[in-house]
Amino acid sequence: MDKGADHTIETLERPTGEVAATLAAAFQNDPALSWIMPDAATRERMLPRFFAIMAEQSLRFGTVLTSRSRDTAALLYPAGEVKDDRLWDSLRLLAIFKATLPRGLKVAEEMQKRHPHPQPLVYLRYIGVAPSAQGQGRGGAMLREIIAQAANRGQGVLLETATPDNVAIYSRLGFEIASKWEVPGGGPKFWTMIHPAP
Helix, strand or coil, X not given: CCECCCCEEEECCCCCHHHHHHHHHHCCCCHHHHHHCCCHHHHHHHHHHHHHHHHHHHHHHCEEEEECCCCEEEEEECCCCCCCCCHHHHHXXXXXXXXXXXXXXXXXXXXXXXXCCCCCCEEEEEEEECHHHCCCCHHHHHHHXXXXXXXXXXXXXXXXXXXXXXXHHHHHCCCEEXXXXXXXXXXXXXXXXXXXXX
């Protein structure tokens, strides 16, 4: 485990509202989620519910990493094809996104087009640091742990970002740009990035 000055990275075994709250705060102004849900008040209300579902899915199929203080969190899927067909999750997502669901589906569809098939990489679905803990190296520590865990299995890591400033951060940690793309219909620009397998 990566030990920082103020936190230890842990693997969760059950859902926690703290992880959803951390990711919701971290992604409040994310370009992609802002395009899907343009109203800031709606995002603030809905994102904790969205990330609670995402965390549950990641626990079912992959891994949820968090700092002991719960101010940093990451949701991962393992290498291989993950198909989550739970109707209950779909109904809950519909309740969250409502009329903005088509935009959310469009983003997800475009992401999937850029994934290798079969998927040989660990997929970093989301990583975020609570605003109060940003700028302290916690996200970098979490990313290094994810890269190390994947490397121990002989695997690389795949992620997407719609935040231009993140591209340089990920590049410094060894990620390479696999593709740049935009969501059709005036959607956000994304970078798909891969940290190669060792």
